[in-house]
Amino acid sequence: MEILLFGIAKDIVGRSSFRFEEGDEVPKSVLELKQKLNNSFPDFGKLSSLAIAVNSEYAQDGKSLQRGDEIAVIPPVSGG
Amino acid sequence: MNIERYDRQTILKEFGMEAQLKLQAAKVLVVGAGGLGVPVLTYLNAMGVGTLGIVDNDMVSLSNLHRQVLYSETDVNKSKVVTAAQKLKEQNSETDIISLETYLTPENALRIIADYDMVIDASDNFPTRYLVNDACVILNKPFVYGALHSFEGQVSVFNFEGGPTYRCLFPEMPKADEVPNCNENGVLGIVPGIIGNFQALEAVKMITGIGEVLNGKLLLFDGLFNSFQKIRFSLNPENSKIKALQDSYDFNCEVSVNSITSDDFLQLLAENEIQLIDVRTPKEFEKNSMSFAKNIPLSQLEERQDEIIFEVPVYLVCQSGVRSKKAVNKLKEARANAELINVDGGMNEILKHAIKY
Incomplete structure (x- = not known):
C-alpha cells in the first residue's frame, strides 16, 4: 500500500510518500488510516478537513482498504 | 471585435469564430489579483473574454514581484486592481475591465458575483475561498478553484452543471493556524503561473464548451516531480442547499477580539x-x-x-x-x-x- 502525501501532509511527515510493506499491518479502512497518521504524527490531529483518495477516488472514512491500494492524503491548501 | 487579433485561435477547427464570440460575450469575475489572478487575467484578457471583473484591495509589494509578473518595480505600494486594470487595458483595449477595489466580504459578495457568468477563485486565504463557494452555490454560478502550497498546486471546477462544490472536498474551513499561506510558507515563483493558467484554461473550456472541464475532478500538480494526479469526487447534495451566507467567514468568528x-x-x-x-x-x-x-x-x-x-x-x-x-x-x-x-x-x-x- 503506497501513501502519497500532498501539501502540509508532506511537511508533517517529512517526505512525499511512504509504503506499508509486506508484513506491515495495513489500515483496514480510511478511518483507521487517519488514526494511524494521527498516532504517528500528532500534527494531523490539528487538521479539521483532510481529504483521502483511494485509487484516485475520493473516499469517506468508512471505505475499506486493500493491500494494493494507492492512497492520496490531500489537506486543503490556501495559497494564491 | 478585431477578428485578425484572434486568428490563430479561431483557425482551430474545434474552436473557431463561434467560440470566440462566446468568449466575447462572457463575463468573468477574478477574485484576487495576486499570484493566481495575474496569469488568469493576463490570458483571459489576451484571448478576448469580453468582460473581466477584478476584486482585490491589496497593494503591490516588493515580495510579490517574483510571482506576480504583471507588476513592475515602479508599481510597489500601488493598488493591485488599479495597476492591473491599466496594464490589461493596454494589452487589450476591447475588454471591458471592471475594477473593484475592495476585498470580497459577506456584505458585498452576492451583489458583486451576481453580475458575472462565473468566478475564478484566485484568492490566497480560506475565509475568501469558503465565501466564494457559498456565494456561488447560492447564486448558482460555477467557479474555478486554484490553490498553492510551496511547489504544489490544486485545480478544480466547482458548482458546474450540478457538480460537486468546494465543501464536498473540504467540508469545514481550517482554523487559522492549521495550514500556512504563501507569506508564511513560501511559494516558487512559477507555480502560481502554472496553476493560474490551468484555471484560465478551465474558464475558457466552460465558456466555449470545448473539451472536458475538471468537473468532479481535483487536479493535483507537483512541480518538483512534474507529477499530475486526478482525483474523482462527487456531490454531497447537502452542500448544494446553502441558502444564505454566514455572517462571518472570519477565522475567529466565535470570539470577539478587542x-x-x-x-x-x-x-x-x-x-x-x-x-x-x-x-x-x-x-x-x-x-x-x-x-x-x-x-x-x-x-x-x-x-x-x-x-x-x-x-x-x-x-x-x-x-x-x-x-x-x-x-x-x-x-x-x-x-x-x-x-x-x-x-x-x-x-x-x-x-x-x-x-x-
Whole structure:
C-alpha cells in the first residue's frame, strides 16, 4: 500500500510518500488510516478537513482498504 | 471585435469564430489579483473574454514581484486592481475591465458575483475561498478553484452543471493556524503561473464548451516531480442547499477580539509609548516593521510569554490581522486579565496610512 502525501501532509511527515510493506499491518479502512497518521504524527490531529483518495477516488472514512491500494492524503491548501 | 487579433485561435477547427464570440460575450469575475489572478487575467484578457471583473484591495509589494509578473518595480505600494486594470487595458483595449477595489466580504459578495457568468477563485486565504463557494452555490454560478502550497498546486471546477462544490472536498474551513499561506510558507515563483493558467484554461473550456472541464475532478500538480494526479469526487447534495451566507467567514468568528483600526493606532502612537508585539516570522519582520515593535512569532508565543509586560496594554500586529487575532486568543487563555488589542488589518493597513502621513 503506497501513501502519497500532498501539501502540509508532506511537511508533517517529512517526505512525499511512504509504503506499508509486506508484513506491515495495513489500515483496514480510511478511518483507521487517519488514526494511524494521527498516532504517528500528532500534527494531523490539528487538521479539521483532510481529504483521502483511494485509487484516485475520493473516499469517506468508512471505505475499506486493500493491500494494493494507492492512497492520496490531500489537506486543503490556501495559497494564491 | 478585431477578428485578425484572434486568428490563430479561431483557425482551430474545434474552436473557431463561434467560440470566440462566446468568449466575447462572457463575463468573468477574478477574485484576487495576486499570484493566481495575474496569469488568469493576463490570458483571459489576451484571448478576448469580453468582460473581466477584478476584486482585490491589496497593494503591490516588493515580495510579490517574483510571482506576480504583471507588476513592475515602479508599481510597489500601488493598488493591485488599479495597476492591473491599466496594464490589461493596454494589452487589450476591447475588454471591458471592471475594477473593484475592495476585498470580497459577506456584505458585498452576492451583489458583486451576481453580475458575472462565473468566478475564478484566485484568492490566497480560506475565509475568501469558503465565501466564494457559498456565494456561488447560492447564486448558482460555477467557479474555478486554484490553490498553492510551496511547489504544489490544486485545480478544480466547482458548482458546474450540478457538480460537486468546494465543501464536498473540504467540508469545514481550517482554523487559522492549521495550514500556512504563501507569506508564511513560501511559494516558487512559477507555480502560481502554472496553476493560474490551468484555471484560465478551465474558464475558457466552460465558456466555449470545448473539451472536458475538471468537473468532479481535483487536479493535483507537483512541480518538483512534474507529477499530475486526478482525483474523482462527487456531490454531497447537502452542500448544494446553502441558502444564505454566514455572517462571518472570519477565522475567529466565535470570539470577539478587542481591536483598534490602524488609523487610530497611528494617532495613539504619536502621543504614547506603546508595547507592540509583532507575531510574524522573523523574515517578515526583517522586511518591514515598526521600529519599537518586539518580534515574537505566533508559533513561539506560548513559550516566550514572559518577554511580554502584561501590566500595560499589549498591542499585537501581523501582516493582515489574522495571526494577530489568533495571538490575542492564545494569550487570553493564559492571561485573562491582560489588556490585549489586535491591530486591525496588520502591517498592510499601517503601511498604507504611513505612506499618507
